[in-house]
Amino acid sequence: MTASFAFTIEHRDGEARAGTFATPHGPVYTPCFMPVGTQATVKTLTPAQLAETGAQMILANTYHLSLQPGADIVAGAGGLHGFMQWPGPILTDSGGFQVFSLSSLRTIDDDGVTFREPKSGALVRFTPEHAVAVQNALGADVIMAFDECPPYPADREQVEGAVERTLRWFERCVEAHRRSDQALFGIVQGGVWPDLRRRCAEGLVAADLPGYAIGGVSVGEPQTLIERVVRVTAPLLPEHKPRYLMGVGTFREMAQAVAVGVDLFDCVMPTRVARHGSALLLGTGGDRRINLKNAQFRRDYEPLDCVCPCYTCRHFSRAYLAHLVRSEEILAMTLLSIHNVATLTRFAALLRCAIATGSFAQEFAHYLQSGPEPVLSN
Amino acid sequence: MTASFAFTIEHRDGEARAGTFATPHGPVYTPCFMPVGTQATVKTLTPAQLAETGAQMILANTYHLSLQPGADIVAGAGGLHGFMQWPGPILTDSGGFQVFSLSSLRTIDDDGVTFREPKSGALVRFTPEHAVAVQNALGADVIMAFDECPPYPADREQVEGAVERTLRWFERCVEAHRRSDQALFGIVQGGVWPDLRRRCAEGLVAADLPGYAIGGVSVGEPQTLIERVVRVTAPLLPEHKPRYLMGVGTFREMAQAVAVGVDLFDCVMPTRVARHGSALLLGTGGDRRINLKNAQFRRDYEPLDCVCPCYTCRHFSRAYLAHLVRSEEILAMTLLSIHNVATLTRFAALLRCAIATGSFAQEFAHYLQSGPEPVLSN
Ligand SMILES: [Zn+2]
Ligand SMILES: [Zn+2]
Numbered sequence: 001m002t003a004s005f006a007f008t009i010e011h012r013d014g015e016a017r018a019g020t021f022a023t024p025h026g027p028v029y030t031p032c033f034m035p036v037g038t039q040a041t042v043k044t045l046t047p048a049q050l051a052e053t054g055a056q057m058i059l060a061n062t063y064h065l066s067l068q069p070g071a072d073i074v075a076g077a078g079g080l081h082g083f084m085q086w087p088g089p090i091l092t093d094s095g096g097f098q099v100f101s102l103s104s105l106r107t108i109d110d111d112g113v114t115f116r117e118p119k120s121g122a123l124v125r126f127t128p129e130h131a132v133a134v135q136n137a138l139g140a141d142v143i144m145a146f147d148e149c150p151p152y153p154a155d156r157e158q159v160e161g162a163v164e165r166t167l168r169w170f171e172r173c174v175e176a177h178r179r180s181d182q183a184l185f186g187i188v189q190g191g192v193w194p195d196l197r198r199r200c201a202e203g204l205v206a207a208d209l210p211g212y213a214i215g216g217v218s219v220g221e222p223q224t225l226i227e228r229v230v231r232v233t234a235p236l237l238p239e240h241k242p243r244y245l246m247g248v249g250t251f252r253e254m255a256q257a258v259a260v261g262v263d264l265f266d267c268v269m270p271t272r273v274a275r276h277g278s279a280l281l282l283g284t285g286g287d288r289r290i291n292l293k294n295a296q297f298r299r300d301y302e303p304l305d306c307v308c309p310c311y312t313c314r315h316f317s318r319a320y321l322a323h324l325v326r327s328e329e330i331l332a333m334t335l336l337s338i339h340n341v342a343t344l345t346r347f348a349a350l351l352r353c354a355i356a357t358g359s360f361a362q363e364f365a366h367y368l369q370s371g372p373e374p375v376l377s378n
Numbered sequence: 379m380t381a382s383f384a385f386t387i388e389h390r391d392g393e394a395r396a397g398t399f400a401t402p403h404g405p406v407y408t409p410c411f412m413p414v415g416t417q418a419t420v421k422t423l424t425p426a427q428l429a430e431t432g433a434q435m436i437l438a439n440t441y442h443l444s445l446q447p448g449a450d451i452v453a454g455a456g457g458l459h460g461f462m463q464w465p466g467p468i469l470t471d472s473g474g475f476q477v478f479s480l481s482s483l484r485t486i487d488d489d490g491v492t493f494r495e496p497k498s499g500a501l502v503r504f505t506p507e508h509a510v511a512v513q514n515a516l517g518a519d520v521i522m523a524f525d526e527c528p529p530y531p532a533d534r535e536q537v538e539g540a541v542e543r544t545l546r547w548f549e550r551c552v553e554a555h556r557r558s559d560q561a562l563f564g565i566v567q568g569g570v571w572p573d574l575r576r577r578c579a580e581g582l583v584a585a586d587l588p589g590y591a592i593g594g595v596s597v598g599e600p601q602t603l604i605e606r607v608v609r610v611t612a613p614l615l616p617e618h619k620p621r622y623l624m625g626v627g628t629f630r631e632m633a634q635a636v637a638v639g640v641d642l643f644d645c646v647m648p649t650r651v652a653r654h655g656s657a658l659l660l661g662t663g664g665d666r667r668i669n670l671k672n673a674q675f676r677r678d679y680e681p682l683d684c685v686c687p688c689y690t691c692r693h694f695s696r697a698y699l700a701h702l703v704r705s706e707e708i709l710a711m712t713l714l715s716i717h718n719v720a721t722l723t724r725f726a727a728l729l730r731c732a733i734a735t736g737s738f739a740q741e742f743a744h745y746l747q748s749g750p751e752p753v754l755s756n
Pocket of ligand 2: 683717720
């Protein structure tokens with residue numbers, strides 16, 4: 001089956017775009033926030049609850065799924081869509097980020113990476129061909145090229161090496177990719193060096209893939225530096241392809257990235273902070289994260305957010321959520337995850353709406369004002 | 379508001395009855411299994427998921443809720459129904475069982491019990507008046523008298539004392555009860571001694587309450603002894619009032635109790651074993667509990683139970699559930715809790731249906747055959 005992964009830009013407002021990305025499992029309206037389902041589950045949520053948050057497309061992790069349950073077991077269920085019963089679009093990352101951030105005792109050579117899996121202690125090898133084969137078996141709509149993601153801080157020489165390896169591995173990923181019903185995206189590395197970002201982007205863009213990602217950000221660098229890197233890198237990617245900023249999902253970072261033409265986002269933050277008792281509140285001008293352990297919420301009978309249409313806000317008071325958090329009840333994690341994912345989803349929808357009506361810069365001005373300009377290394 | 383707590387028996391099959399128990403939050407069709415929501419949440423389930431399992435009436439715990447968040451906070455939300463957003467009938471236990479089983483350093487006097495709360499270390503005092511006042515504030519449809527629940531084994535003298543105290547405390551509970559929109563149920567104690575069960579039942583029945591419970595069973599005694607105690611005690615309770623067997627919820631125990639005229643059940647087992655990776659399978663003749671950690675389920679793409687209409691069985695394979703259990707994902711607990719509660723609910727509905735069609739003894743014969751008759755102490 002050859003699928004169309006057309007990206008249609010319907011509205012523009014400055015560099016910001018509102019588009020529709022076609023996938024075999026339905027259209028994705030952008031800007032779009034993708035919740036993360038690392039182990040083939042967006043933690044604590046059923047697919048039904050997830051759909052009700054307004055989530056369109058979700059992410060799963062090749063690294064984790066290749067180790068447990070193994071790609072063959074997922075493939076036996078008809079791929080990730082059947083296995084986890086998510087009917088909408090799915091994206092799998094390549095495992096590159098996890099191989100470089102989670103595993104210890106790793107040896108990188110030009111052919112791939114060998115590492116010790118932290119849980120089992122087993123030696124595992126990832127190559128570009130392996131990362132693509134696993135993703136072909138998992139069957140997501142969008143799969144990612146296997147890249148080398150250097151940490152922050154890293155010296156220029158290390159990042160330069162990572163860019164060259166990412167480019168060589170990219171060619172091999174393109175070569176290894178077998179399924180025309182899956183879109184392969186390339187990942188731009190290059191750390192905080194604009195010329196390395198350019199070098200990497202140019203190498204990838206030549207392949208004319210259905211989409212491109214900005215990787216290697218949100219790996220520990222200060223927020224203003226993230227914003228600068230995105231501002232430098234986004235324009236290097238093809239105008240008529242979706243642009244995906246990996247691992248980013250705060251209101252401010254998303255708005256800043258949308259302003260320079262980014263379309264897709266993912267982040268574990270909304271579900272992770274939910275499991276620690278925190279709710280994201282979307283305000284105009286001042287966004288807040290509240291922790292329900294705080295004594296002030298014990299007798300607060302208001303919903304988390306009186307304008308939020310999520311299941312949690314339609315039904316439950318802060319007092320009840322505070323009780324669940326204090327009682328260490330799992331339902332606290334579920335109800336807060338529902339609200340936090342719904343809030344990020346709603347934020348992306350508000351961005352889209354503002355772009356469509358030409359009011360993006362005005363409505364989101366409070367996110368777009370820069371702090372002091374950081375000096376990018378060069 | 380004066381509520382009707384009428385219990386209408388619609389069908390009889392031997393001693394088994396199929397009835398309807400009227401409550402301010404709707405009718406309860408019996409036999410009925412009530413899932414337990416100790417801390418105002420049936421663990422891992424939203425009220426929407428719980429309703430979808432077919433659960434009609436749920437149980438919450440006075441002991442836990444009086445300590446966290448405190449009855450006043452629940453009352454401020456309009457009672458438990460508003461606080462936890464369960465629109466159907468709710469029953470609260472009196473705290474008696476927890477005070478006697480969970481707390482250490484307890485001192486019983488004729489007026490009440492003083493104990494050290496395990497979590498906070500605080501000294502807490504429960505009296506019949508306090509247990510009723512808390513339950514009046516929590517606002518459940520059915521509230522339970524404060525009783526003394528002796529452990530098993532206990533010598534006759536200890537159980538005799540508990541029965542006398544339970545009867546005196548019962549009078550004070552009836553006296554203290556303030557809300558006519560709540561039904562107060564008495565609890566029969568008496569351990570494994572039929573004459574003590576009779577003594578206790580006769581003392582309670584005189585008050586002509588809307589319902590009665592059999593307490594002090596499933597506290598560690600062998601299953602055949604549970605069955606004998608229930609068989610001796612159920613006929614001592616008024617024919618035209620609902621009979622509630624506390625803390626019991628296996629298929630066999632429920633069927634045995636229904637056979638002697640019991641109507642209501644509760645048990646933490648279905649949700650507790652779910653959190654440990656186990657699913658209850660309802661068979662004809664041989665019921666099974668399977669643990670999804672077992673290697674045989676890793677590639678088993680069948681649902682848990684192909685005739686179960688629950689959300690879990692409609693969507694997910696054993697292979698996916700096995701993956702979630704191995705990955706220690708919370709969604710495993712949620713999906714297994716949905717299935718297990720739905721299975722107990724469906725079992726109660728099957729009992730009701732068999733009674734209505736006069737086929738109870740035949741259809742449930744495999745549960746009703748007694749093992750070797752245990753000798754009851756006397
Ligand atoms: Zn909400
Ligand atoms: Zn089921």
